[in-house]
Amino acid sequence: MISLTAAALVATExxxxxxxxxxxxxxxxxxxxxxxxxVVIATEWVHRVAAALGGAALMVVIGATDANTAFFAEETxxxxxxILLLLGMMIIVGILKQTGLFExxxxxxxxxxxxxxxxxxxMLCTITAVxxxxxxxxxxxxxxxxxxxxxxxRLRVRPEGFLIALVMASNIxxxxxxxxxxxxxxxxxxxxxxxxxxxxxxxxxxVIAFLAFVLLSRWLFRRSFTYDPERAEAVMRxxxxxxxxxxxxxxxxxxxxxxxxxxxxxxSAVGLExxxxxxxxxxxxVMVSRTATAEYLEEVEWPTLVFxxxxxxxxxxxxxxxxxGSVGEAAIDAVGDNxxxxxxxxxxxxxxxxxxxxxIPYVATVAPLVNDLVDAAEGAAxxxxxxxxxxxxxxxxxxxxxxxxxxxxxxxxxxxxxxxPISFWRFTRxxxxxxxxxxxLAWPYLYLRYYAF
Amino acid sequence: MRAxxxxxxxxxxxxxxxxxxxxxxxxxQSLPGLVVADRQGVPLVILPSSQVLRFALPEYVEExxxxxxxxxxxxxxxxAQTLRGRTVEELMPSKQFLPRRHADRPIIPPDATLxxxxxxMAEQHSPVVAxxxxxxxxxxxxxxxxxxxxxxxx
Numbered sequence: 001m002i003s004l005t006a007a008a009l010v011a012t013e014x015x016x017x018x019x020x021x022x023x024x025x026x027x028x029x030x031x032x033x034x035x036x037x038x039v040v041i042a043t044e045w046v047h048r049v050a051a052a053l054g055g056a057a058l059m060v061v062i063g064a065t066d067a068n069t070a071f072f073a074e075e076t077x078x079x080x081x082x083i084l085l086l087l088g089m090m091i092i093v094g095i096l097k098q099t100g101l102f103e104x105x106x107x108x109x110x111x112x113x114x115x116x117x118x119x120x121x122x123m124l125c126t127i128t129a130v131x132x133x134x135x136x137x138x139x140x141x142x143x144x145x146x147x148x149x150x151x152x153x154r155l156r157v158r159p160e161g162f163l164i165a166l167v168m169a170s171n172i173x174x175x176x177x178x179x180x181x182x183x184x185x186x187x188x189x190x191x192x193x194x195x196x197x198x199x200x201x202x203x204x205x206x207v208i209a210f211l212a213f214v215l216l217s218r219w220l221f222r223r224s225f226t227y228d229p230e231r232a233e234a235v236m237r238x239x240x241x242x243x244x245x246x247x248x249x250x251x252x253x254x255x256x257x258x259x260x261x262x263x264x265x266x267x268s269a270v271g272l273e274x275x276x277x278x279x280x281x282x283x284x285x286v287m288v289s290r291t292a293t294a295e296y297l298e299e300v301e302w303p304t305l306v307f308x309x310x311x312x313x314x315x316x317x318x319x320x321x322x323x324x325g326s327v328g329e330a331a332i333d334a335v336g337d338n339x340x341x342x343x344x345x346x347x348x349x350x351x352x353x354x355x356x357x358x359x360i361p362y363v364a365t366v367a368p369l370v371n372d373l374v375d376a377a378e379g380a381a382x383x384x385x386x387x388x389x390x391x392x393x394x395x396x397x398x399x400x401x402x403x404x405x406x407x408x409x410x411x412x413x414x415x416x417x418x419x420x421p422i423s424f425w426r427f428t429r430x431x432x433x434x435x436x437x438x439x440x441l442a443w444p445y446l447y448l449r450y451y452a453f
Numbered sequence: 454m455r456a457x458x459x460x461x462x463x464x465x466x467x468x469x470x471x472x473x474x475x476x477x478x479x480x481x482q483s484l485p486g487l488v489v490a491d492r493q494g495v496p497l498v499i500l501p502s503s504q505v506l507r508f509a510l511p512e513y514v515e516e517x518x519x520x521x522x523x524x525x526x527x528x529x530x531x532x533a534q535t536l537r538g539r540t541v542e543e544l545m546p547s548k549q550f551l552p553r554r555h556a557d558r559p560i561i562p563p564d565a566t567l568x569x570x571x572x573x574m575a576e577q578h579s580p581v582v583a584x585x586x587x588x589x590x591x592x593x594x595x596x597x598x599x600x601x602x603x604x605x606x607x
Contacts, residue, residue, distance in 0.1 A: 100519045107523060146517035153511060234528070242522040418512040 027321045030064040034318055042357045049303045052310025052361075059317035069320045075368075076316030078309050081275040082185045086136065086308070087300060088278025089179060092257065093139040094299030095289050099250040100243035102131070102143040107240035110151045115232025117157055117225040121165055122214055124148055128166050129173025129210055133203075134261065137174040137181060137407040139299060141167050145414045154234040160420050161221035164427060167411040168399050168434050172213055174407075175395035176206040178274060179264070181405075182308075183363035183394045188274070190367040191374065191387045195264040195274055201388050205445045209396070209438040216437060220430055249289055256285040304406070311364045319368055328372030335373060339382035340451040342373065343389035347446065350393025351439045355400030355431075363394050385450035392442040400435035402427040456570055457563035459602055460584040460592030465490045468497075468542040475541050476505055476533070485580035485595050488559075489541055496583040496590065499559045500544065508544040509533050560585040561594075567603055570594055 037055030041048045059065045069076045105127050113119035124144065131140045144166055152159035174180035178188045178198040187193065218225075244250055263270045263277035270277065286296050318324050335342040346366075353362050370386050377383030398405030402412055402424040408431075415422050465488045466475045475487055479502055486501040507515065509532060514520045524532075536544075560583045561573055573582050574596060584591045 103517065103519045103523065143517075146513035146520060149513040150511070150520050150523075153513075237525045237528060238523050239525060240523060243519050245519070245522070414513075414516070417516075 026063050027323060029062040030059060030317055030321045031323055033058045033062065033064070034314055037314060038357070038361065041361060048358065049307045049310070052307050052314065054310075056310040056313035056317075059314055064321050065313060065317035069316055070313045073316070076319045078312040078316070079186065079189050081189045081273055082182070082312075083305055083308055085179065085185055085275040085278045086182065086305060088275065088280075088282040089136055090139065090300040091282035091296050092253075092260065092278070092285055093135050093143075094296045095249075095285050095291055096135075096253050096257065097139070097143060097299060098246070098291070098295070099253050100245055101250060101253070102127075102140075103147045103243035104240045106144055106147040106151070107238050107243065110235050111238070111240065115155065115229075115235040116227055117155060118218060120151060120155075120235075121162055121217060121221065121224070124151075124162065125165055125169035125214065125217070126210075129169040132170040132173035133176040133180045133206075134257075135179075137170045137405070138301070138304075138410050141170050141407045141411050142414070144170075145411055149414075149418055150238075151235060154238065155231045156228065157224050157226060157231075158420065159418075160415065160422050160426075161224035163411050163415050163420070164422065164430050165217050165221055167405075167407050168213065168431070169210070170407050171395065171399045171405050172206060172210050172438060175209075175392065176203045179278070181395045181398075182304075182360050184391055186360070186363050186367050187387055187391050190371050193387060194267055196267075198391075199265070201385075202391060205392070205442060208445070209441050212437055212441055213434060216434060220433065252288045253285060256281055256288065259284070308360070308364075311361050315364050315368065318365075324368045325372070328369050331369055331373055332376045337377075337380060339377070339380070339386065340447065343382070343386055343446055343451070344443065346370070346386055346389040347393040347439065347442060350390055351397030351400070351435060354394045354397035355404045355435060358403070359394040359398050359405060363390065366390060382450050385446060388450075389442075389446055392446070393439065396438045396442065397435055399438070400428065400431045402431070404431065404435075454567055454602055454606070455563065456561050456565040456584045456594060457591060459570075459594045459598055460563070461594070461598065463488060463581070463583075463593035463595075465494075465496065465583075465590060466541050468492070468540065468545075470541045472508075472536040472539040472541055472544050475544075476509070476536055479505060485597070487541070488581060488583055488590075488593060489545070490590075493588065494590070495585065495588055496558060496560050498545065499577070499579040499581045499583075500541075501578070501580050505544065509536050511535060559583060562586065563591055567599065570599055571603070574599070 033055055037051050040046055040051040046054070056070070060070070065076070071077050106124055109123035109127060110120045113123050128140060128144050131144070145163060148162050148166060149159050152162055171181070175184070176198070178184050178193070178195045184198060188198065260277055260281035263272060263281065264274055267274075272280070289296075315324075350362070350366070367390070370390055373386055374383050398408070402408050402422075408427065412422050412427065464478055464482065464484070466478065467490055478484065479487060484502070486499050487505065488496050489498050489500060491497040557577075559573065559577050559579045559581070561570055563584055563586050565573075565584075570582060574580070580596045581593050583593045
């Protein structure tokens with residue numbers, strides 16, 4: 001970031017690239033930088049954080065952006081709402097993690113299932129899906145995966161199916177809310193959509209999609225479900241109460257989490273942006289838990305936050321030189337008033353692309369385009385639903401391959417360290433089916449709810 | 454004083470030695486660690502006893518320490534069972550941490566001075582180094598022995 005800032009300072013003196021004065025050369029260069037960076041991110045030639053920062057730095061050097069465009073301007077700057085909301089939620093999770101709540105819930109669920117593998121899988125997936133709707137997916141799977149391995153170990157069943165199912169439940173559950181999945185944060189910020197908009201428009205479908213996923217998993221992972229009464233007894237011997245090491249900390253954390261959720265759901269009463277609600281909640285939790293600085297910052301994934309910043313600077317530069325505007329106009333002309341066709345294209349196109357490339361850079365790029373479309377519609381019926389088509393396609397498409405979502409990569413890493421490597425293709429065999437079924441369910445939902453009547 | 458003056462006989466285990474047998478050796482002879490030789494018999498790596506302990510623990514307990522608390526007493530007593538049926542090779546750190554260059558191995562020539570021995574041990578965080586000449590182990594030097602020799606001269 002330091003070199004980026006320094007480069008930006010140099011560039012403001014030499015090349016004040018503003019929206020209307022951008023030359024053709026700068027525009028062509030900006031598109032080249034952008035495409036080049038995406039290729040590098042998709043192929044993983046260099047680390048995605050280095051790629052995004054390198055791309056942002058080049059945008060500065062070619063004069064496609066400057067300090068004001070990159071840091072402060074409403075349309076083009078780094079979206080601080082997204083960055084700080086993530087930061088706040090990561091701090092909350094960092095403290096929540098120390099309470100042992102997730103271990104407690106997962107073991108409790110496994111015991112309620114009386115050690116029957118499929119019932120355990122359903123319970124663990126439900127916990128993961130609900131937690132993922134409220135907390136960042138990556139952290140949720142990091143909290144649930146180790147205890148899942150313990151339960152599988154006790155049951156003497158192979159854990160690969162359980163782990164794959166968990167991460168899919170996490171991606172599906174995360175789609176349900178504004179804070180569940182990073183693409184949704186970007187969509188909310190660009191589209192000026194509230195927490196409740198997501199709750200009303202996405203959550204009903206996600207409940208249906210999750211139920212479908214559970215039915216599907218009975219068949220997909222059928223080989224993991226051998227029941228052995230003796231092994232079930234080994235599960236019943238685990239004592240979940242000992243996971244809660246600090247009950248007062250747990251009570252305080254849950255109280256603050258509840259306050260944060262209320263702050264999200266009742267924005268009119270609170271009058272605050274979700275990012276501020278999350279930051280205030282994080283601050284309050286730090287105060288009441290008396291956690292040390294290093295401890296509550298431990299779960300903050302700085303690489304992810306910096307990656308976002310680099311992406312925002314790059315996409316902002318494209319907006320600044322007018323590329324996004326031109327593509328947006330072309331899209332408006334092409335769509336006309338056929339929003340159903342646009343939503344269909346967005347849903348399936350986003351799903352296909354998100355399966356191959358990280359859905360975060362994808363949504364960061366497409367969101368300004370969708371914004372142009374929705375603005376041009378001036379409130380026409382069906383235009384607003386384009387946001388939901390984008391969210392559903394990008395989030396649910398992330399399940400399709402091992403690299404489709406960050407949580408997938410994290411779980412594959414945990415599995416490998418524990419001696420159960422899951423290959424890219426093995427994950428993808430299951431992922432394609434789950435992504436196809438959930439995205440296919442999303443289309444009739446969108447059609448019936450927003451376009452049929 | 455040189456390495457050859459301090460070298461003592463020390464059991465060496467191989468990659469295919471059963472993990473349980475190697476651990477028992479560690480316990481019965483109160484060794485500070487295991488000297489693991491490669492297929493040519495040259496010491497490849499030293500597994501300090503703390504490392505052996507880490508491999509007896511399930512990886513998920515290491516990742517999430519809370520999980521160590523949820524086992525019943527009888528199940529917790531049997532935590533070393535994970536070593537059953539595994540070999541020393543499976544206890545080794547993953548490939549990327551194994552010494553790639555000869556110089557990174559926990560071995561020293563017979564004419565190494567006390568200072569050189571100490572430097573190799575400190576650098577490799579190893580409580581034991583092997584004294585090797587022409588690919589053959591003359592013996593090993595433990596931290597205990599090295600410090601004893603160093604103190605006797607001060």
